[in-house]
Amino acid sequence: MSEDRLEQCVLDLHRIGVVKFGSFTLKSGMQSPVYFDLRTIVSHPKILETVAELLWAARPDTRHDLVCGVAYTGLPIATVMSLKQNLPMLIRRKETKSYGTKKLVEGEYREGQRCLVVEDVIVSGGSVYETVETLVQLGLEVKDAVVFLDRQHGGAANLTALGINVVSVLDMTKLMSILVKHDRITPETDALVREFVATHNTTTIATKTSDKPASDQKHLTFESRLAAAAAQPVAHALLALMASKKTNLCVAADVTTSRELLSLADQVGPHICLLKTHVDILEDFTPDTVDKLKTLAEKHNFLLFEDRKFGDIGSTVARQYGGGLYATAEWAHLVTAHGLPGDGVIKGLMSAAGGRLRGCILVAQMSSEGALTSQGYAEGCIRMAASHRSFVAGFVSQSRVTSDPGFILMTPGVQINKTGDDLGQQASYVSPRAAVLERGADVIIVGRGVTKAEDPAAAAQTYKEEAYAAYTERITQT
C-alpha cells in the first residue's frame, strides 16, 4: 500500500468530517475523546472507492470466493470491492426479517466457500465476530477480516484469539500522526488521544447470539465456537460433528487385537465423536487394520485419535509421526503430544503432517495420581498452543485449563460408579456429568467403562447421553 495514498485518504476523510473530537459514548459505553464516523463516505464516491481499494490491498489472504460487509458501513465498502473485483457479495442483516424469507444472510453461497469480512472500525471486534459466527454457521469458511480503522482497544487481539486473521489499514496512533504531521490537529489533541488509547487498550467481546462473553467457552455451544476454531481444521470439524451428531463421547479403544478393535469401533461408532487408539498395544497391527478403521470412521462419522503422547525433540517426532510401522500422520486426524520438549514437538508434527488436515492435542494435565503436570506446566502448554493455533486443537486436561473457545478440552479418567485402578489411574474416576460440569470437559474420554462392559454399544450410548445432557445443561447455565 502506498503511504502517500493512505495519507491523502486520511486528509480527505478529515476534510469531510469523518474524524471528530469532543466527548463521545461508544456502543460499549466507553467515553471517547475521538470518533471516527465513516458512514458519511457514501456521499463521497471517490473517497469511498479509495477506502475500498486500500482495504482490498490490505486483506490477509487472497483466496476468497465471496465478500461480506458488516452492517452498516461495511456494506457500501464491500459493494465497491465486489464490483471492482467481480467478487460476489453477501449481506448479513443486523436483525432477522420477521416476514418473507426471514433470512439473516442475503446472497448466494455454497458450503465451503471462503468469505472475506469487511468492517469500517473495530473496537472490541464484536461486530466482526457476530458476522463471522453467522457465516460459519451457514457452512462458509471465514478466517479473514479487513478493517479500515483499528481503534486499538484490543479488538484485533480478541479476534486473533478467536482464530480470525484481522488486518487493518490504519490504527488510531497512525491516524493521529498523519493529522499532526499535516497540522490538522494540535500536538495537545494528539497527546490526549494517545493517552486515551494507552489507557483503554483492552475490551471483551459480548456476542448477541449467546449474550455471554465470547472469550469464555464454558457457556458457548459447539456451533458458536466454530469461528474461534477456524484456524484448526480438525478442531473445527470436531465441533461441527459433536453438534450435528449430538455426542461428545470419545471411546478409548484399549484392546489388543485388530479384530477386537474393529468390532468395538463398529459397535460404538454410532455414539462417538472420536475413537481414541493406542495402536502400539495391538499385537497384530497391519496397515490393513488402519484401512478398515478408516472405513468404519466414515461409515459412522467419527474421527480417529491416536493417543501416542509424542514427547521427543521435533526431528525425532517428525519421523515417529510420519513414518515407522504405524505411519500415524497418514490416518489419525488427531494425535496427543506432551508439551515437555517445548514447541519443537508441535513443529515436528506439523512438518510431518504435510498438507494433510491434521491436529494435535497437548497433554496439559494427566489423570494419574502423582502426575508431574503442575499448574505452571499446564499454563506453558496453553501458551505454546496459542502460538500454534493452526495445529493445536485442544488439550487433555482435568480442569478448565483455558476458557479459549477455539480449544477443545478432553478429559479422561471418566467412569460411572467406579473407583480408580490399582496402577495409578486416579483414586476415583469422575462421572461424565462431573467431567463436563465441574472439570470443564468438552469431550469425555472413556476406556474401560465401555470396553469392559458386557454390551459396549449400550454402555457407549449411556455415556454419550449423560455427557451430552451435561453439556446441554452447561450451555444453558447463567
Ligand SMILES: O=c1ccn([C@@H]2O[C@H](COP(=O)(O)O)[C@@H](O)[C@H]2O)c(=O)[nH]1
Ligand atoms: O491423562 C491421561 C491421558 C490419557 N489417558 C488415556 O485415556 C484412557 C483412559 O482409559 P480408562 O480405561 O477410562 O481409564 C486410556 O487410553 C489412557 O491412556 C488417561 O487415562 N489419562
